Structures are given as structure tokens and as C-alpha cells.
Amino acid sequence: MTGPLNGARVVELAGLGPGPFAAMLLADLGADVIRVDRIDDNALDPRAYVIHRGRRSVAVDLKHPESRELVLRLVDRADALIEGRRPGVMERLRLGPADCLARNPRLAYGRITGWGQSGPLSSTAGHDIDYIALSGALSTVARHGERPVPPVNMLGDMAGGGAFLALGLVAAMWDAARSGHGQVVDAAMVDGSAVLTTMLHGMLAQGRWRDEAGVNFADTGAPFYEVYECADGKQVAVGALERPFYQQLLAGLGLEEADLPDRRDETSWPALKARFADVFRTRTRDEWAKVFEQTDACVAPVLSLTEAPEHPHNVERETFVEHGGIHQPAPSPRFSRTPVALGLTPPAPGDQTNEILAELGYDDDNVARLRAAGAVH
Numbered sequence: 001m002t003g004p005l006n007g008a009r010v011v012e013l014a015g016l017g018p019g020p021f022a023a024m025l026l027a028d029l030g031a032d033v034i035r036v037d038r039i040d041d042n043a044l045d046p047r048a049y050v051i052h053r054g055r056r057s058v059a060v061d062l063k064h065p066e067s068r069e070l071v072l073r074l075v076d077r078a079d080a081l082i083e084g085r086r087p088g089v090m091e092r093l094r095l096g097p098a099d100c101l102a103r104n105p106r107l108a109y110g111r112i113t114g115w116g117q118s119g120p121l122s123s124t125a126g127h128d129i130d131y132i133a134l135s136g137a138l139s140t141v142a143r144h145g146e147r148p149v150p151p152v153n154m155l156g157d158m159a160g161g162g163a164f165l166a167l168g169l170v171a172a173m174w175d176a177a178r179s180g181h182g183q184v185v186d187a188a189m190v191d192g193s194a195v196l197t198t199m200l201h202g203m204l205a206q207g208r209w210r211d212e213a214g215v216n217f218a219d220t221g222a223p224f225y226e227v228y229e230c231a232d233g234k235q236v237a238v239g240a241l242e243r244p245f246y247q248q249l250l251a252g253l254g255l256e257e258a259d260l261p262d263r264r265d266e267t268s269w270p271a272l273k274a275r276f277a278d279v280f281r282t283r284t285r286d287e288w289a290k291v292f293e294q295t296d297a298c299v300a301p302v303l304s305l306t307e308a309p310e311h312p313h314n315v316e317r318e319t320f321v322e323h324g325g326i327h328q329p330a331p332s333p334r335f336s337r338t339p340v341a342l343g344l345t346p347p348a349p350g351d352q353t354n355e356i357l358a359e360l361g362y363d364d365d366n367v368a369r370l371r372a373a374g375a376v377h
Contacts, residue, residue, distance in 0.1 A: 003030025003331070003340040008173065011074045012055065013062075013095075014038055014349075015084035017128070017153060018112045018161030018189065020051050023082055025166040027054025028331035028340055034074060034356060036060050037349035039377040050328040052346035058357070059350030059377035062093055066375045073360040075100045079176070080108040080169045087117050097184045107182040108172035112165045114156070116188030128156035128189065135160070135194035144214030144221060160192030215266075217241065223273035224249065224263065227302060234285035235302040236292075238276070248297040252288075253279045350377045 008031040012023040027033040033055035040059075046052065058074075060067045072095070075081060081100060083090055090096040090111075097109045114131045115121040121134075129150045132138040137155055142148040165187035176182050203209035215221040224240040240249040250257055253276065260275065261268030280288065285301050292299035303311060309320035309327050321330045324345035331340040353376050357367050370376045 002338065002343075003028070004335055004338040005170075006030035006338070008032065008080070009078045010034070010169075011036060011071070011078045011081045013071075013081070013083040013085075013090075015082075015112075017084075017157040018165060018187075019082050019084035021158050021162030022110070022112065022165040022169070022187075023055060024051050024053060025163065026080070026169065027344075028342070030338070030340060031079075032056075034058060034352075035347070036062075036071060036074070038062075039374075040349055046348040047324070047346050048326060049346050050323075050326055053323070053328070053342060054344050055347065056344065056352035056356060057347035057349055058353045061375055061377075062095075064373065064375040066370060066373065068094055070357070070360065070370075070376070071095055072100070072103050074356075075104050075107060078104065078107060079173050080110060082110045082112065082165065082169070084112045087113065087122050101182055105182055106176045106180060108169050108176060108185060109182065110165050110169045110172075110185045110187065112161055112187045112189075114161075114189045116191060117186045128153040128161075131189040132156040132160065132193045135190045135197065137193040137197050140197065140200065140213055140219060142213035142219075144212075146214070148213065155196065156189040156193050160194075160196055161187060161189040164192035164195070221266075221269065222263075223269050223276050226273060226276070228277055228280040230280055230283060230285040230288055232284040236280065236285055236288050237300050237302050239298040239300075241298070245296050245298045248295050249292075249299065252291045252295060252297050252299065255279065353377065 005026060008026070010023060010026050010031045010033045012019065012033055012035045014020075014035055014037045023033050023035065035052065035055045035057045037057045037059045039061050058070075060070060062068075062071070100107055100109055111117060113122070114126040115124065129138065132150070132155050137160070138148045138150065140148075141151055141155075165185065168185040168187055172183050172185050200209055204211060209216055213219060218225050218241070220226050224238060224246050227235050227237050229235055238249065240246045246263060247257065250260070255275070261271055263272065283291070288299065289301040308314060314320055318330055320327055321342065323342045331342065334340070354367060357370070357376070362370070367376075
């Protein structure tokens with residue numbers, strides 16, 4: 001493994017969404033991540049699920065009485081643990097923070113949930129859309145007078161959940177390296193997605209932002225921060241907020257500022273937006289991309305998931321790479337002294353069971369016994 005977390009060991013108890021994303025981020029940065037998978041007969045190809053990249057897998061039935069000791073042996077050697085079950089589940093399995101920290105007092109015990117480990121909603125079900133609704137983040141992702149559009153699950157699960165969990169674990173591991181004491185990291189998607197709105201709360205307090213979607217300078221309220229349809233039905237994204245960038249936008253569109261309403265007058269925004277929309281419909285997306293290429297007009301083509309890896313900028317920076325036969329985003333960020341690179345391809349559940357059990361001190365007879373008993377796969 002390479003990267004700044006080379007040498008760190010993480011145990012990931014298999015889950016969905018934010019937990020695996022946090023584990024992927026840590027693995028991308030060089031951590032040795034062992035995923036404790038469920039014994040599962042999922043028909044989908046697990047080796048194509050790139051969010052599971054960079055780790056090894058041991059398949060375990062956590063309800064089997066001998067599985068607890070196996071997981072605790074992994075904990076003995078770990079710097080961090082990731083779990084994403086509802087509050088109380090790990091305690092019932094006798095693998096909660098008290099159990100694990102008793103075995104390894106330096107452990108960073110990471111818990112990722114939607115609502116958090118406490119609060120009146122902590123024991124109830126939910127999904128990304130619910131967590132970002134409660135944090136206020138979802139209300140901002142809408143055009144004026146329209147319903148919010150959930151940004152898939154990137155805002156709650158990935159950004160507000162997994163990324164904050166990964167940051168919290170790195171911080172807890174840093175503290176443990178100095179203090180010798182581990183701790184619990186309680187990462188909640190409602191909390192993390194609320195933090196993502198911090199700038200908006202600051203602008204609300206300054207009077208620079210209205211608590212209403214689609215009427216502000218950066219939420220499609222303004223004509224110079226909007227997505228426009230082109231002649232071929234594809235779109236371009238415009239973010240010409242500052243005056244010099246706005247002037248270059250007008251130059252590319254062939255418009256004269258003197259012939260247009262004042263951009264500072266919010267009452268003129270609908271008319272300006274309609275004028276820009278008419279002009280953008282006269283050429284295709286790629287034609288407009290060529291017009292604004294190498295300018296400061298802040299105009300970019302809206303690319304699909306399959307188009308993005310082919311854009312020249314992404315190609316030169318290797319923003320996307322082919323690994324294990326699959327195009328996927330490369331690790332980020334980049335480091336000058338400890339560069340990161342993709343390592344292991346996603347495993348199927350249990351691909352490295354024998355290897356991992358051997359590392360934990362299980363001999364061949366014990367491995368065979370555990371397999372026969374259904375404790376591992």
C-alpha cells in the first residue's frame with residue numbers, strides 16, 4: 001500500500017453507503033482495511049462494486065458464537081473500526097465500544113448512522129433524503145417555486161456521512177497516537193449535512209442570503225449562476241458570479257452589457273435569464289464549450305458519468321483511472337511525498353478469509369472447523 005495512512009489498520013463491519021465510502025477513503029489513502037462481510041449469496045458481481053476497492057474481505061456470521069472472538073482478534077491489531085448499525089445492535093452482539101476498547105484501548109471506534117447515537121429519532125429508520133431534509137440542506141437544492149431535488153445520495157450518505165466519519169477517524173487516530181487513548185466517533189448524516197450548510201447560515205446572518213430556494217445568487221436564482229439548455233438538448237453550467245467573469249460570459253454570448261438590464265438588480269434576473277436561455281439554444285453544448293474554452297467566463301459542459309472520464313482536463317490529471325477493468329474516480333486528494341494509488345480491487349465476500357484467519361493465528365484445523373460450523377465462509 002502507498003499513501004499517508006500506510007501502516008494504519010482499519011476493521012470495517014460491512015454496511016451500505018457511508019460506512020463503505022469512509023472505508024474506501026481510508027483505503028485510498030493507504031490504510032490496510034479488512035472488511036468483515038456478511039455471508040451472502042447476492043447475485044450481483046461484488047468485484048465490480050468499486051466503492052469496496054482497496055480492502056480485503058473475511059466473510060463471517062456475526063451471530064455465530066465463535067465469530068465474536070474472531071472480530072475481537074481483528075480489533076486487537078486495529079487502529080480504527082467502522083460500524084453502521086442502529087444504536088444498540090453492536091452492544092447486543094457484544095462488540096460495542098466498551099467490548100472493543102477493553103481489548104484495544106487505543107481504538108478509534110467509528111459509528112455512522114443517519115440520526116446519530118442519541119436523540120428522539122436515533123432508533124428509527126431513514127435514508128439520505130430524510131437526513132438532509134431535517135438538517136435543512138435539502139431545502140436549498142431547488143429552483144424557485146419547485147420541490148427540492150435530492151442530489152442522489154451524495155449530500156447525506158457520502159459528504160455528510162462517510163467523509164465526516166473518515167475525517168473523525170483520522171482525528172481520533174492522531175489523538176490516540178499522542179495520548180494512548182481511543183474514543184468513540186459518533187458520525188451522523190444529519191449532523192454532517194448540517195455542517196455543509198455553515199456558509200449559508202453565515203450569509204443568512206449577514207443578510208446576504210434569503211431562506212428561500214432559487215432566489216439567491218448561487219442557487220439558480222441569478223442568471224449568471226444557472227444551467228442552460230443548448231441546441232442539442234444538452235446543458236452547460238454557468239457560474240460567472242464576479243463582474244470580470246460576467247463580462248467574459250457576455251463576450252462569449254455576443255451580448256453587450258449596455259443593452260442588458262443591470263445584473264445587480266434582482267428584479268431584472270428573470271429577463272436576463274430568458275435572454276441567456278435564448279442565446280444558449282442557438283448552439284450545441286460542445287460548440288459552447290469550445291467558445292468558452294480557456295476563458296474566465298466560468299462556463300463548463302454538463303457531462304454525464306460516462307462522458308466525464310473522457311474530458312481532456314480529467315484525462316490529463318488522471319481524475320478517472322481504469323483499475324480492474326472498470327473506469328472509476330482516482331483517489332483524492334493528492335500528496336507530494338506520500339502519493340496515493342489504487343491497490344486491491346473490490347473483493348467478493350470472503351475472498352481473503354483463509355489469509356486473514358492465518359494472520360490472526362488460526363491454524364488449518366481451526367479454519368476448517370469454523371467453516372464447517374458456518375462461522376466463516
